[in-house]
Amino acid sequence: MIRFAAVLLLxxxxxxxxxxxxxxxxxxxxxxxxxxPDSVKADVPEKIPLKVRKLPRFEGRQIPDALWYGxxxxxxxxKQKGPAPLIFVIAGTGAAHNSEKNQFLxxxxxxxxFHVVGITSPTYPTFVIAASTTMVxxxxxxxxxxxxxxxEKIWAEIGPGMEVTSFNLTGYSLGGTNAAFxxxxxxxxxxxxxxxxxxxxxxxxxxxxxxxxxxxxxxIPGGVDNFNKFFRKIVDQxxxxxxxxxxxxxxxDLVFEAFKDNxxxxxxxxxxxxxxxxxxxxxxxxxxxxxTNYGFIKPANVVLTRNTALxxxxxxxxxxxxxDYFHEYAWPYFQKTSTAKTxxxxxxxxxxxxxxxxxxxxxxxxxxxxxxxxILVPGEIDFLTNTFDTRAKIFPVGGHLGNLEQRETAAxxxxxxx
Amino acid sequence: MKHPTxxxxxxxxxxxxxxxxxxxxxxxxxxxxxxxxxxRGRMMIDDTDAPLEINDxxxxxxxxxxxxxxxxxxxxxxxxxxxxxxxxPGFVRTGVSNFFTNLDNLQTVINEILQLRPVPALxxxxxxxxxxxxxxxxxxxxxxxxxxxxxxEDFGQTLGRYGVSDGPFLMLPLLGPSFxxxxxxRGVDSxxxxxIDPLQLDESDARTxxxxxxxxxxxxxxxxxxxxxxxxxxxxxxxxxxxxTKRQLEVEK
Numbered sequence: 138m139i140r141f142a143a144v145l146l147l148x149x150x151x152x153x154x155x156x157x158x159x160x161x162x163x164x165x166x167x168x169x170x171x172x173x174p175d176s177v178k179a180d181v182p183e184k185i186p187l188k189v190r191k192l193p194r195f196e197g198r199q200i201p202d203a204l205w206y207g208x209x210x211x212x213x214x215x216k217q218k219g220p221a222p223l224i225f226v227i228a229g230t231g232a233a234h235n236s237e238k239n240q241f242l243x244x245x246x247x248x249x250x251f252h253v254v255g256i257t258s259p260t261y262p263t264f265v266i267a268a269s270t271t272m273v274x275x276x277x278x279x280x281x282x283x284x285x286x287x288x289e290k291i292w293a294e295i296g297p298g299m300e301v302t303s304f305n306l307t308g309y310s311l312g313g314t315n316a317a318f319x320x321x322x323x324x325x326x327x328x329x330x331x332x333x334x335x336x337x338x339x340x341x342x343x344x345x346x347x348x349x350x351x352x353x354x355x356x357i358p359g360g361v362d363n364f365n366k367f368f369r370k371i372v373d374q375x376x377x378x379x380x381x382x383x384x385x386x387x388x389x390d391l392v393f394e395a396f397k398d399n400x401x402x403x404x405x406x407x408x409x410x411x412x413x414x415x416x417x418x419x420x421x422x423x424x425x426x427x428x429t430n431y432g433f434i435k436p437a438n439v440v441l442t443r444n445t446a447l448x449x450x451x452x453x454x455x456x457x458x459x460x461d462y463f464h465e466y467a468w469p470y471f472q473k474t475s476t477a478k479t480x481x482x483x484x485x486x487x488x489x490x491x492x493x494x495x496x497x498x499x500x501x502x503x504x505x506x507x508x509x510x511x512i513l514v515p516g517e518i519d520f521l522t523n524t525f526d527t528r529a530k531i532f533p534v535g536g537h538l539g540n541l542e543q544r545e546t547a548a549x550x551x552x553x554x555x
Numbered sequence: 556m557k558h559p560t561x562x563x564x565x566x567x568x569x570x571x572x573x574x575x576x577x578x579x580x581x582x583x584x585x586x587x588x589x590x591x592x593x594x595r596g597r598m599m600i601d602d603t604d605a606p607l608e609i610n611d612x613x614x615x616x617x618x619x620x621x622x623x624x625x626x627x628x629x630x631x632x633x634x635x636x637x638x639x640x641x642x643x644p645g646f647v648r649t650g651v652s653n654f655f656t657n658l659d660n661l662q663t664v665i666n667e668i669l670q671l672r673p674v675p676a677l678x679x680x681x682x683x684x685x686x687x688x689x690x691x692x693x694x695x696x697x698x699x700x701x702x703x704x705x706x707x708e709d710f711g712q713t714l715g716r717y718g719v720s721d722g723p724f725l726m727l728p729l730l731g732p733s734f735x736x737x738x739x740x741r742g743v744d745s746x747x748x749x750x751i752d753p754l755q756l757d758e759s760d761a762r763t764x765x766x767x768x769x770x771x772x773x774x775x776x777x778x779x780x781x782x783x784x785x786x787x788x789x790x791x792x793x794x795x796x797x798x799x800t801k802r803q804l805e806v807e808k
Contacts, residue, residue: 203788204788206625206782206783207783207786231786233784233786261786262786262787262788263786372800372804416787419787419789420785420786420787420788420789423788423789424788427788431592432589432590432591432592433591433592433593434591434592434593435591436588436589436590436591437589437591438586438588438589439580439588439589440580441580442580443618443619443622444578444614444615444618444619445578445579445580446578446611446614446615447788447789447791447792448608448792449595450789451789451792452595453593453594453595454789456593457593461593465592466592
């Protein structure tokens with residue numbers, strides 16, 4: 138109810154841009170942050186018999202003490218009783234197999250009769266520790282091979298008890314981009330022979346997306362040095378609502394209530410999006426650095442124990458953006474082995490444009506996106522419609538995945554696999 | 556072990572003796588640390604005030620408890636909660652949860668009185684009376700539908716309200732994040748509870764065991780936090796920050 142009220146107030150300027158498609162926010166930042174309000178949400182069961190399992194340890198991998206908890210990669214799955222098609226769902230940047238969006242997709246597919254398997258993003262710290270060959274995520278062909286290996290290992294564990302009629306694949310955000318490269322690899326490896334593949338709000342060119350996401354942080358008033366002030370302001374805003382309210386507990390509803398009283402400006406929403414991605418990137422960058430012992434943030438000759446205070450490293454990691462990671466860490470690492478001669482070439486290889494011919498010819502692959510997706514740059518939606526043609530479904534509004542749980546969106550996604 | 560304090564201090568001792576507590580990283584023999592590519596001094600102005608900075612002089616100990624709690628969750632509490640959820644249907648668990656929320660209101664009303672806040676104290680008294688009687692000993696929450704608001708106060712908040720600062724951060728075994736002030740507050744709250752003994756636990760061992768078992772199962776099953784699920788190597792720092800923020804808001808409320 139609180140959510141609904143918040144939505145109504147925030148949506149005062151919303152326009153219905155398409156007749157059949159009901160989504161309240163025409164502001165892509167609000168859409169990205171607030172997601173789908175209950176009133177237009179797809180009717181999907183709250184619970185499915187989802188099981189979480191751990192994969193065996195990565196052979197021969199030494200795990201530093203400070204990262205002890207990440208020795209084994211988790212995955213989740215839910216099995217239908219009889220024969221059914223199976224779908225792998227790859228999570229987005231910094232997200233695990235059971236992220237909220239992955240869970241939503243798994244619930245929707247399970248309800249529609251699929252076996253479902255949730256896969257953690259190669260950018261999630263535990264994947265870096267326990268499943269990445271290079272321990273330096275971001276290089277798409279290598280990440281795809283790692284994901285493929287993970288899928289094979291999962292299949293070896295759960296396959297014997299399952300009757301599968303076909304294998305399918307999807308993923309959201311960076312997971313959508315991953316899915317395209319995994320589908321390409323599957324043409325060669327032919328373990329799964331995917332029947333259908335759907336990319337949900339993929340990053341078209343990863344370098345373009347990370348540049349945009351890094352820049353969102355510039356929306357913090359006074360720049361990153363004033364992050365604390367910005368953080369306190371958000372907390373105060375939430376706090377003022379909390380103090381006034383009689384019945385609200387300290388929960389996500391509180392955030393909606395705070396927005397209702399004092400709708401954030403676009404810049405603040407953009408800054409929030411920047412901060413949330415920076416939390417992911419800081420975890421990824423530091424984890425990768427500790428694993429490779431490159432000396433990027435942690436001095437190479439310092440050995441962290443399980444109890445080492447990490448605050449200083451956290452402060453620095455929060456200052457290092459995705460683009461810093463790309464230029465100063467990933468490119469130097471891959472320079473030796475990549476076919477790319479320059480940094481620009483290397484960046485271009487990490488994009489769907491580099492496999493456009495395949496994407497045009499592979500009739501099984503489709504895409505769902507929004508015209509106002511905030512991780513894309515001008516021209517990239519056109520790239521998607523030109524490449525996928527009738528297999529591209531572009532919604533008018535929804536920001537980056539804000540409309541994932543919306544009725545028409547969810548129905549289109551599930552129907553694509555039928 | 557009738558009293559929670561006995562169990563808690565026993566655990567504390569076990570943990571203390573099995574804990575290495577230094578937060579210093581170990582270095583290769585005698586050398587100064589190398590310069591990393593990104594070094595703090597170059598990245599940040601010295602006086603930048605950062606939200607992650609929270610008074611935590613016993614960080615090594617706290618991190619050990621943090622890890623201990625994750626093991627306790629993994630090997631004892633989470634499996635126990637699974638059994639609890641399997642055996643008892645949802646409405647029973649809701650009843651148990653309502654019961655403890657109602658019981659907590661005793662502590663809340665005492666602290667509201669200590670904080671000289673008559674209106675919230677009236678609300679809470681109203682809730683206690685309605686839910687204990689019409690709600691059959693607190694199993695049903697009748698007070699919420701008829702519009703009596705639910706508050707939460709503890710002695711840590713009372714101290715905070717009278718200007719006692721939160722003191723150093725402290726991870727408590729099984730109970731999770733806290734501050735010295737709030738941990739002391741918990742002690743006071745539980746002494747008051749034992750003195751009043753509203754359930755007359757002193758008279759029956761069976762009742763005492765049932766009470767503690769349900770209390771623990773309910774507390775764990777209604778808390779959604781799981782250790783090491785953010786994936787972040789800075790999870791301890793994030794938990795500490797969010798907890799400090801939460802407590803600050805609760806005291807100000």
